[in-house]
Amino acid sequence: MLDEYFQLALNRIHVSFGSSIRRPVHIKRQGRIFEIHVDKKIIYAPGMRRWRMYRNGIDMRLERVARRxxxxxxxxxxxxxxxxxxxxxxxxxxxxxxxxxxxxxxxxxxxxxxxxxxxxxxxxxxxxxxxxxxxxxxxxxxxxxxxxxxxxxxxxxxxxxxxxxxxxxxxxxxxxxxxxxxxxxxxxxxxxxxxxxxxxxxxxxxxxxxxxxxxxxxxxxxxxxxxxxxxxxxxxxxxxxxxxxxxxxxxxxxxxxxxxxxxxxxx
Structure with missing residues (x-):
């Protein structure tokens, strides 16, 4: 889990340096469920690592799944x-x-x-x-x-x-x-x-x-x-x-x- 927080920090650095694709991501935990906050929206996931799939926003992730x-x-x-x-x-x-x-x-x-x-x-x-x-x-x-x-x-x-x-x-x-x-x-x-x-x-x-x-x-x-x-x-x-x-x-x-x-x- 510590590695995920480190990766979250790296993502924030990418965003702060003007990445045109990356989005700021924050995570809150509710028991066994994780709230992934991105672009002022929330998506719920059973595992913390799932946040990585939303670094480019929720809409892009959904389309990527469908295209796959x-x-x-x-x-x-x-x-x-x-x-x-x-x-x-x-x-x-x-x-x-x-x-x-x-x-x-x-x-x-x-x-x-x-x-x-x-x-x-x-x-x-x-x-x-x-x-x-x-x-x-x-x-x-x-x-x-x-x-x-x-x-x-x-x-x-x-x-x-x-x-x-x-x-x-x-x-x-x-x-x-x-x-x-x-x-x-x-x-x-x-x-x-x-x-x-x-x-x-x-x-x-x-x-x-x-x-x-x-x-x-x-x-x-x-x-x-x-x-x-x-x-x-x-x-x-x-x-x-x-x-x-x-x-x-x-x-x-x-x-x-x-x-x-x-x-x-x-x-």
């Missing part, structure tokens, strides 16, 4: 259009999409991250926006509960224990993604899925057959979080078999895809 998943240039084509944010954490992509006019169903099973998410939505979500938070774990089987390994400080919570950080096992309610969607928004139109499941991406996709039968764009962080192994190839195979076309991108850990229904119909 290839889901930054979408716009609603009809009223009451939804997107799904899995592994919503503190709500960065959710906020970005709410500002663009989408409704968002966000899924975050880590209790501390979910509390930060709620605070950020209550503070930053547009007044007329519609968002829902579900704290169940997405799974591929019909199961009442699973062990979820909580590690909110480094955004490393998963059904698989982290190989990088110490985690705390919690018993959390679990359901298939299709079930969660049906429970919360019924048959509303869904046009995008963003996923960061820390290694559990294949299980999640296997519980989303109904969702994958629709027309949508997908961005998945499939990096080496499954006990140190990547799920990129597994995710690609599942999506291809479900009728999706993969989108090339420079990040090997991010799987991007779009449903290829028009091609199927024409053939």
């Amino acid at each position: 998943y290839g889901l930054h240039d979408l716009s609603p084509t009809e009223r009451d259009e939804w997107v799904i944010d899995i592994g919503a954490y503190m709500g960065e992509w959710t906020l970005y999409m709410l500002r663009k006019g989408f409704n968002v169903l966000s899924i975050e099973p880590d209790p501390l991250a979910a509390r930060c998410f709620e605070r950020n939505m209550n503070l930053h979500a547009p007044a007329d926006s519609k968002w829902l938070l579900d704290e169940r774990v997405c799974f591929h089987e019909k199961r009442g509960s699973v062990t979820f390994y909580s590690e909110p400080v480094n955004a490393d919570g998963s059904i698989f224990p982290s190989v990088k950080h110490a985690s705390v096992p919690l018993t959390r309610e679990a359901a298939r993604l299709d079930t969660i969607i049906g429970d919360r928004i019924g048959e509303k139109r869904i046009c995008a899925l963003k996923m960061d499941a820390e290694g559990a991406e294949p299980e999640l996709l296997m519980g989303a057959q109904n969702l994958l039968a629709g027309e949508l764009q997908i961005g998945i962080d499939a990096g080496a979080e499954r006990l140190g192994e990547s799920t990129v190839e597994e995710c690609k195979n599942i999506l291809i078999n479900a009728g999706f076309r993969l989108i090339e991108n420079p990040s090997g850990d991010i799987v991007m895809a779009v449903s290829d229904r028009e091609k199927e119909i024409s053939s």
Whole structure:
């Protein structure tokens, strides 16, 4: 933690010497939650180190997250259009999409991250926006509960224990993604899925057959979080078999895809 205060001091020096990009950042702690103050705004985070991502301002951080998943240039084509944010954490992509006019169903099973998410939505979500938070774990089987390994400080919570950080096992309610969607928004139109499941991406996709039968764009962080192994190839195979076309991108850990229904119909 001392190193973070040192880095905060360095950031203030950059700002004082006229950096055109850096913003002054201050931190206040409320129990296990950190208030990150930047540009006279506040964003809530489960870990102090998260402030580094906001040195260039909140808006730039939100856009950077959206661009990372290839889901930054979408716009609603009809009223009451939804997107799904899995592994919503503190709500960065959710906020970005709410500002663009989408409704968002966000899924975050880590209790501390979910509390930060709620605070950020209550503070930053547009007044007329519609968002829902579900704290169940997405799974591929019909199961009442699973062990979820909580590690909110480094955004490393998963059904698989982290190989990088110490985690705390919690018993959390679990359901298939299709079930969660049906429970919360019924048959509303869904046009995008963003996923960061820390290694559990294949299980999640296997519980989303109904969702994958629709027309949508997908961005998945499939990096080496499954006990140190990547799920990129597994995710690609599942999506291809479900009728999706993969989108090339420079990040090997991010799987991007779009449903290829028009091609199927024409053939």
